[in-house]
Amino acid sequence: MGGLESFLFSFFNLKVMGTYLPLIAQGLGLTVILALLIVVSGLALGLALALLRACGIRPLNWLIIFVVDLFRALPPLVIIVLLFFGLPAMGLGMSGFAATWLSLTLVLMAFAEEIYWAGITAVPKGQWEAARSTGLGFFQTLRLVVLPQALRITIPPLTNRTIAITKGTALGSVVGVAEILGAAQSAMSFSANPSPLTLGAIAYLILFIPVVALGRWVETRFAWKR
Amino acid sequence: MTRPAPSPAAAATRPIVDARGLWKRFGPLTVLKGVDLSVAERELVFIIGPSGSGKSTLLRCLNRLEEPDDGSIHVDGIELLSRATDINAARRRIGMVFQSFNLYPHMTARQNVMLALRKVLKQERAQAEEAAARALDRVGLAERMDHYPAQLSGGQQQRVAIARAIALEPRVMLFDEPTSALDPELVGGVLAVMRELRQDGMTMVVVSHEMAFAKAAADRVVFMADGEKLEEGPPAQIFGDPRHERTRAFIRQIDRH
Ligand SMILES: Nc1ncnc2c1ncn2[C@@H]1O[C@H](COP(=O)(O)OP(=O)(O)OP(=O)(O)O)[C@@H](O)[C@H]1O
Ligand SMILES: [Mg+2]
Numbered sequence: 001m002g003g004l005e006s007f008l009f010s011f012f013n014l015k016v017m018g019t020y021l022p023l024i025a026q027g028l029g030l031t032v033i034l035a036l037l038i039v040v041s042g043l044a045l046g047l048a049l050a051l052l053r054a055c056g057i058r059p060l061n062w063l064i065i066f067v068v069d070l071f072r073a074l075p076p077l078v079i080i081v082l083l084f085f086g087l088p089a090m091g092l093g094m095s096g097f098a099a100t101w102l103s104l105t106l107v108l109m110a111f112a113e114e115i116y117w118a119g120i121t122a123v124p125k126g127q128w129e130a131a132r133s134t135g136l137g138f139f140q141t142l143r144l145v146v147l148p149q150a151l152r153i154t155i156p157p158l159t160n161r162t163i164a165i166t167k168g169t170a171l172g173s174v175v176g177v178a179e180i181l182g183a184a185q186s187a188m189s190f191s192a193n194p195s196p197l198t199l200g201a202i203a204y205l206i207l208f209i210p211v212v213a214l215g216r217w218v219e220t221r222f223a224w225k226r
Numbered sequence: 227m228t229r230p231a232p233s234p235a236a237a238a239t240r241p242i243v244d245a246r247g248l249w250k251r252f253g254p255l256t257v258l259k260g261v262d263l264s265v266a267e268r269e270l271v272f273i274i275g276p277s278g279s280g281k282s283t284l285l286r287c288l289n290r291l292e293e294p295d296d297g298s299i300h301v302d303g304i305e306l307l308s309r310a311t312d313i314n315a316a317r318r319r320i321g322m323v324f325q326s327f328n329l330y331p332h333m334t335a336r337q338n339v340m341l342a343l344r345k346v347l348k349q350e351r352a353q354a355e356e357a358a359a360r361a362l363d364r365v366g367l368a369e370r371m372d373h374y375p376a377q378l379s380g381g382q383q384q385r386v387a388i389a390r391a392i393a394l395e396p397r398v399m400l401f402d403e404p405t406s407a408l409d410p411e412l413v414g415g416v417l418a419v420m421r422e423l424r425q426d427g428m429t430m431v432v433v434s435h436e437m438a439f440a441k442a443a444a445d446r447v448v449f450m451a452d453g454e455k456l457e458e459g460p461p462a463q464i465f466g467d468p469r470h471e472r473t474r475a476f477i478r479q480i481d482r483h
Contacts, residue, residue, distance in 0.1 A: 134317065134394060
């Protein structure tokens with residue numbers, strides 16, 4: 001076998017690919033579900049923390065900052081491994097799926113909180129004062145005047161961060177989640193051929209290229225509007 | 227509906243704004259040193275003074291955007307500083323206009339005016355829309371209702387801000403340098419709106435450097451320096467025959483500009 005032929009046999013083995021396509025497709029489905037769960041819960045929790053922080057209760061804010069810094073500092077894989085291998089030792093076992101979901105949710109929550117918070121503080125103080133001077137309450141002002149402006153600024157960085165973190169779903173393969181990479185790795189060991197990894201890479205591209213393109217679109221769109 | 231200017235007798239009735247002995251500190255800096263200010267119904271009080279003398283702080287205390295350390299403030303009979311006071315209910319009787327307009331950039335002119343009508347006064351949409359249209363018409367912007375602030379000139383933005391405040395039918399309006407951020411050619415439009423408000427009987431407290439406007443429209447001018455009210459009186463007296471040396475120096479300096 002020549003070099004090219006051997007390369008094609010290893011990475012683009014159509015027979016192997018055909019066999020394991022359904023498995024990888026399932027992995028793709030699982031990745032989509034996992035990613036959606038992480039995005040929804042991570043962004044919602046991040047917003048909740050930022051809103052709590054806006055209330056300006058000192059000790060609570062220290063706690064929020066501590067939690068946020070913690071999850072921004074820890075590598076996501078470390079959190080996954082801690083949850084998956086560490087918690088059972090305390091009698092709190094969780095599935096690989098749950099450990100991956102929770103870990104990446106916490107990481108996204110932490111980064112999202114910082115981005116939301118930066119957005120809220122970027123809204124000029126005069127906006128608060130104008131709204132409060134007409135008799136609107138603190139929460140009304142936050143919801144009706146400040147948040148709409150804050151969210152607009154946060155959309156580009158938030159989109160990018162969300163994409164980066166949801167790609168971390170591949171880490172689930174370490175704790176036995178049959179998402180794309182996990183499925184591709186099993187297929188590779190069954191077939192003794194790395195072609196399923198190629199399929200996996202293609203599956204990631206199919207999933208994330210539209211998301212990245214969306215991110216780019218969002219970025220340009222919100223860049224000039226402000 | 228032009229009403230006569232207040233007679234001295236009107237000033238004898240219960241004042242709309244009655245602030246007494248206001249003290250305010252920012253850390254080591256004492257910005258208000260026991261200031262009294264009383265404003266009668268329909269009166270236009272003009273506050274002047276050098277930069278940093280506490281004019282804005284005084285004005286912002288009058289709707290509790292700034293919390294005085296000591297003193298009392300009654301607005302339309304309500305004690306603003308009492309813990310029992312619903313500050314949001316009190317504030318809707320006190321309109322405020324800021325130097326930097328502070329319109330909500332994500333809302334059209336009409337939506338800017340409608341927000342508090344809907345959310346504070348709990349008006350129905352149709353009613354609020356109509357009230358907003360009326361307020362915008364009063365400031366001469368009926369044609370621009372559906373423009374966003376970024377699509378309006380500074381003068382137009384400031385008039386929207388005035389409409390936003392008057393739509394709530396406040397008992398008193400506070401203006402903090404409403405024309406200072408405007409190009410000279412846009413100042414006149416805003417002052418014209420303020421003059422009309424005054425003719426309609428609005429009680430007003432104005433911090434501004436527009437001395438010509440003060441001479442023409444103010445009932446009383448208050449001169450502040452270093453957190454104290456140094457003197458007050460009718461514009462003719464303050465500008466023509468100031469008693470205090472610092473007032474004299476300030477007026478001379480303003481006249482030179
Ligand atoms: N939030 C604040 N924190 C600390 N210092 C403040 C604050 N607000 C105002 N000051 C200070 O209080 C003093 C009075 O400020 P104020 O804005 O009331 O003056 P002013 O008479 O309105 O001046 P100007 O004509 O420049 O607007 C200034 O020295 C100012 O720096
Ligand atoms: Mg000022």
